[in-house]
Amino acid sequence: MQRKFPIFTVAALLTSSGLIDAAELPVGETRLSGTLFLDSTWLRKKSSGMPDNSDANVDLKRFFFNIDHRFSEVWSAQITTDIQWMRHDYPDPWLRHAYIQGNFSKAFTMRLGAAPTPWRSYVNKWSGYRYVERDLTARARIGGGSDWGGHVSGSFDTAGHIHYAAAVMTGASYQKLRVGDIPDVSVRISWEPNENSAISLGSYRGRFAQDYGIRQALHTAQSWNLMAAWANEHWRIGGQYFYARNLYRILQPDSDRSYGWSVWTSMQLTPVVAVLARHDKLKPSTWLDPYQQDRYSHIGLEWKINSSLRMAAIWKHGSIRNINQQRQTIDEAGVWARIHF
Template sequence: MRSSLLATAIATGLGLTALTAAGNANAAPPAVTAEQLAQLQAQIAALQAQVVELQAQNDAQSEVNVTQAKAIESTADTQKAVDGLKKLVNDTKIGGRMFFDMTDVDQTNNGNKTDASGYGVDVKRFYLTVDHKFTDVWSANLTTDFQYLSALSNTEVFVKKAYLQGKFDDAFVLRIGGADMPWVPFAEKYYGMRYVENTLIDRLSYGTSADWGLHAGGDLADGMMNYAVSVVNGRGYRNPSRSERMDVEGRFGFAPTQNTIIAVGGYSGKRGQDTQNIDPPQTAERFDAMAAYASSKFRVGGEYFSAKNWAVTNVREDKADGYSFWASVALTDGGITAFGRYDKAKLSKDIDPSLENTYYNVGVEFPVIKGFKVAAVYKNTHQENNAAVDLKTKEFGLWGDVSF
């Protein structure tokens, strides 16, 4: 731009000189010496050099401007990518949890030791979890479940949970896919020792912790009440197969204080056994009740269930019921905790009324570091009837819970 202005100025100056010369055409032409002509040529050459220099500077500035523009554009693209990655990282959480044990098992069946006896290390559960938040309403979860049992020399890997969640309000949260069932995870929350043992109906296989279907729940009245309902395939998270109809499980809870819960629940369905070619003669039904108190220092609670026709393919009707009591107390401010539990269940009240299952444990929990705790535990399980069943299992060792 500056070189163009200079060139215009030179041309204008030369034009004015020519006009002046023309205006004085009738006058006598001035005498021009060789020295004046040389000076004029030198001035013109200097002006030409300045024009060239200004043009070069203009071209260089143009290249700088282009480079700066590209750099700004590249920086903007980089910042956009960084912002996108930052949002992805901030909106995605990856975690895990492992339950393991190292124990000695002494199991006898009618007085004879079984192959389940002996020392071993088990990884009862290893969960890897990915949570991603799309918006304040929509999110997604993927949880894998790994299990290794030394007694069975068996390793299993499952997708335990895989769902899309819409949290429209604290009172209404919808999950589509494989997700927590209303009862078992809820009871685990108040029991607090899941890594040592499953809760009552999970241990006895009268319920499962997750299944595939539609799940809804939420908190009401500022958290004083809560509910959950699931319409599911009925065969648990390990088997997402189809059936003729879906099962229903629900729960309603009342929390008079922040640490106290009174809850009831139920289940009804064919447990995924009704297919195109099989029509089970029975419909499984289950009633649940629980009352518990849980704080950082003290836990106490009890759970009860009654089930009817849980084996839906049986021709004869049957019933079962049972209860569980648990308690724990912190012995030190550092988190050392003593705990115990007692279960009793009748597994076949109509077909085999003498069939019973008794279970108890006692132990002490020790925190190691944040997210890692171990417990020294003694367990005793006895299943028997008046006929040939007399299965006794005693287990002592260390159980661990690692979460991150």
């Protein structure tokens, strides 16, 4: 009998920011829970021809408060609020999740409302350190982590090795309640030959609801994604790649394309301590601004204090370059934390 991977299991259950899926509650039960992403860091920005800008501060990156309720063997619901309070800004409250779920079988689950999108939450489950940094597609602004619409998921085979997820949604994400002329569509197909590995293909097509009102869309954005990952109780290793057309050109006349890749790894040194690292490269404009480039890296140590508290000492480095060879570098060092209650 294979050993389960407890850290991976916790990360998987936290995909929707709640401890467990509402469909796993006893019928009639309501559960309240919450998760906070906090950091206390020193940040320095350097730009070509400009003086250095640095400061130290505390950020509330995310505060999720969840209400889960199970109505019957089939139907359940989740509401998740999301508050962000970044340095020098006012807090931003949002309604991240608000959906009703029908769990009809392993082959078909339906969610109606604002629910997690197919790709991003799945990658975060395998990479395992969402509280430290957003994933590559979030940094590239390919859709949102949650969106209003219809979402379906399930497994094609009885063994549960082939999974799918699809959504027809507004494209504006949960942060903006607006719709465009056409809905956005996101699809993911994953092959998990065992509990420790996965290969996934994904696609996104839409306009991110930018064509609302009298605004006329000149392009429709498309992206294609690939992820391969492996994880057990000692290691995580994985990577993802995307290729996209017109991500930032919905309302602009000229076409453009972009691509990016990300690799990550972590090693559990002890049951409490892990070392982790990641590197991203993003080319936002290979046709119109081929010199533009965005690189990001981090490395650090994590302490899993208990099931409610994880802390990580991290150093981050990022650099952005544009067609004029202007360069901005960002260095950040400090402590990141995820608190669950």
